[in-house]
Amino acid sequence: MGTDHVARLTSRISGARVVVVNDFITEKAEQIAAGIDGCRAVADPLDAIADPQVDAVVLATPGPTHEKQLLACLEHGKPVLCEKPLTTDVATSLEIVKREAELGKRLIQVGFMRRFDHEYAQLKSLLDSGDLGRALVLHCVHRNPAVPPSFDSAMVVRDSLVHEVDVTRFLFDEEVTSIQIIAPSANPAAPEGLADPQIAILRTASGRHVDVELFVTTGVAYEVRTEVVAEKGSAMIGLDVGLIRSHSGGIRGGRITPGFRERFGQAYDTEFQRWVDAVHSGGNVDGPSAWDGYAAAAVCAAGVESLNSGLPVEVTMVDRASIPGA
Ligand SMILES: NC(=O)c1ccc[n+]([C@@H]2O[C@H](COP(=O)([O-])OP(=O)(O)OC[C@H]3O[C@@H](n4cnc5c(N)ncnc54)[C@H](O)[C@@H]3O)[C@@H](O)[C@H]2O)c1
Incomplete structure (x- = not known):
């Protein structure tokens, strides 16, 4: 992701x-820096953050490194x-949310990029317009052709489902209050021990239902679909309806x-452009906040607990109002 973002x-x-x-990996940074005019590789991440030439930081290191680097930012x-x-x-x-709130200004944006996808943005506008009436149910599909050998069952929740958790909060403007993960018979093609597919069932604060099929070893392609069912109709995104071609033999498809x-x-491009613009304007953030990152972490932690027990688990979160500025 770091290479992509650069x-x-x-x-x-x-x-x-x-x-x-x-x-x-110093050589990797040096190689990337060498290809960019006026760019240097700096060996220590904390020195890189502190560097006086650096006005803003993109963190694309693995999750376990984020806390220390965010605190430095x-x-x-x-x-x-x-x-x-x-x-x-x-x-x-939660500690990061509190530390940022103490500063009295927003500095952290979290990379939930789906909020910047034009289809998700359209769906959100439709819901906010009221044309569909109140949204009642969200059906989601999240399929990957394959995952690296290191991917385990909890990562399906923490790395894959986390995006639908944020989508739910984004589309419905409310917190997720409980989650259940069901692990049906595993795909025989999935690596030994990987619970795949998984079905996640979420409930929101006002009682709305969300279900997500997570299937990360389909061997097919990347399929992310989202359907909202509302009082006055339904709306779906993610059908990948690009070019439809007719082939000899009577086959039609895209x-x-x-x-x-x-x-x-x-x-990702829209997310970055809007973030850069926000930094220039002094607002610093134009997208998901540290609170959104905390909320997603809380839901995923409950999801991993449910994956182990098979039972619904209540999501434990502090009251946002108890942290002024969060
Ligand atoms: N938004 C998305 O859709 C999306 C997709 C993929 C990954 N990600 C996130 O991006 C981040 C990076 O994921 P990735 O797939 O690129 O991982 P990766 O393992 O491919 O790359 C991580 C890089 O960070 C370097 N690194 C590791 N520890 C470091 C440290 N302490 N200091 C400096 N560099 C360090 C590694 O050498 C490596 O080059 C993760 O937080 C991941 O969850 C987000």
Whole structure:
């Protein structure tokens, strides 16, 4: 993701320059920096954040590194676009929310990029317009052709479902209060021990129902579909209706996006352009906040608990009003 984000910042986003790159693997950072005019590799991530030439930071290191690096960004007062997850557990995510709130200004945006996808944005506008009446149910499908060998059952919740958790909160403007994960018979093609597919059932504060089919070893392509059922009709996105071609033999069809980069490329670009613009304007954030990262972490923690027990689990979150500025 870091390499992707550097490429988008240097080629497609206006108003930003990549001046410092850091990676645990020094040669990787040096190689990337060498390809960009005026860019340097800095060996220590905390030095990179503190560097006086750096006005704003993109964090695309693995989740376990985020807490320390986010705290450094807050300490230096630097706006940061942090890839999801905010941190890897609920307690540290809450701590980050509190530390930012104490500063009295927003500095953290979390990389839930689906909010910037034009189809999700259209769906949100439709719901907000009231044309569909009150939304009652959300059906989601999240399928990957394959995942790396290190991907385990909890990661299906933390790395995949986390996006639908944010989509739910984004579309419905309310918190998720309980979650149940059901693991039906596993796909024989899934690696040994991986619970795949999984079905997630979420309930929101006002009692709305959300179900998500998560299936990360389909061997087919990247399929993300979202359907809202409301009082006055329903609406669906993610059908991948691009070019439809007729072939000899009487076959008609199109192509499904192979991966998340192709499906959400436009969303990442829009996310970055709006973030860069927000940093320039002094607002620093134009998208999901640290609170959104904390809320997603809380729902996913309850989801992992449910994956182990098979039972519905209540989501435990602090009252937002108890943290002024959060
Ligand atoms: N928004 C999305 O759709 C999306 C998609 C994929 C990944 N992500 C997120 O992006 C982040 C990175 O994921 P990835 O798939 O690119 O991981 P990756 O493992 O492919 O790359 C991580 C990079 O960080 C470097 N690194 C590791 N520890 C470091 C440290 N302490 N300091 C500096 N560099 C360090 C590694 O050397 C590696 O180059 C994760 O938080 C992940 O959840 C988000």
